[in-house]
Amino acid sequence: MNTTDRTPADLLRSALAADPARPLVTFYDDATGERVELSVATFANWVAKTANLLQGELAAEPGSRLALLLPAHWQTAVWLIACSSVGVVAEAGGDPAGADLVVCGPDELERARACSGERVALALRPLGGRFPQPPAGFLDYAVEVPSQGDRFSPYAPVDPTAPALVVEGEELTAEQVVERARADAARYGLSAGSRLLxxxxxxxxxxxxxxxxxxxxxxxxxxLCRNPGRLSGEDLDKRRESERVTVTAL
Structure with a gap:
């Protein structure tokens, strides 16, 4: 963490400079048994590729509105920081009809069709797998992202005071997102090396x-646990132990 960081993308850059090899996101889907662990460097690579997709093929620019219709998932986390990297406003659970583009999972395809702009669908399959058959009217993220560049540079500087995130009807600037995240980190008692489930x-x-x-x-x-309600209390305790969890938020 760097006290000069003013956007979520800045936070990732600082993490990458500090220790690229350490784990950043460990993801479980307790409906499928999937487990994925991403180091800071691997996560940053996915972010760079996704930001290049956003800025390039999807023609998104600072101020563009993206309806993010995805569950808690490691790929959703990637999209959040990719949006910050470009200056795109991520609207969590936002109305696709009012958005410039939409990103959705397989359960939100019909709702996402209300977007008149670019539409991207994620299969949310293990290992980032693609759809067996791409949904009509959507780009398949798993098909489009691998060929994107591993380094990202925005066409225009991202303004930390501009809108960055809309959640629960509240619009936050990038600076406000970072400030709130730091306050929450202090409230949870997080420090370097902490593991929050x-x-x-x-x-x-x-x-x-x-x-x-x-x-x-x-x-x-x-x-990060998707479908954690499928776990028994004993299984959850085992996960906390095996993953060296220090803080839990359920």
């Missing part, structure tokens, strides 16, 4: 913060 959804600030932003602001890491 989150089973909270990404359509609320609390879930976005616990599931990515607060750990990122503190130099900590997150164990």
């Amino acid at each position: 989150s089973g909270l959804p990404y359509d609320r600030w609390e879930g976005l913060s616990a599931g990515l932003l607060a750990p990122l602001a503190a130099g900590a890491s997150v164990v």
Whole structure:
């Protein structure tokens, strides 16, 4: 963490400079048994590729509005920081009809069709797999992102005081997102090396913060759990132990 960081993308750059090899996001889907662990460097690579897709093929620019219709998932976390990298306003659970572009999972395809701009769909399959058959009217993220560049440079500087995130009807600037994330990190007692296990959804600030932003602001890491209700109390305790969890948000 660097005290001069003013955007979520800045927080990631500082994490990359400090220790690129350390774990940043460990993801579980307890409906499928999937487990994925991403180091800071691997996560940053996915962010760069996604930001290049946004800025290039999708022609997004600072101020563009992106309806983010995705669950708590490691790929959603990537999209959040990619939006910050470009200056795109991520609207968590936003109305696709009023957005410039939409990114959705397989359960939100019909709703996402209301967007008249670019539409991207994620299969949310293990290992970032593609759709067996791409949904009509959508780009398949897993098909489009691998060929994107591994380094990203925005065409225009991102303004930290411009809108960056809309969640629960509240619009936040990039600076406000970082400030809130730092405050939450302090409230959770996070520091470098902390491991926060989150089973909270990404359509609320609390879930976005616990599931990515607060750990990122503190130099900590997150164990992000989708469908945690399928776990017994004993299984959850075992996960906390095996993942060296220090803080839990459920």
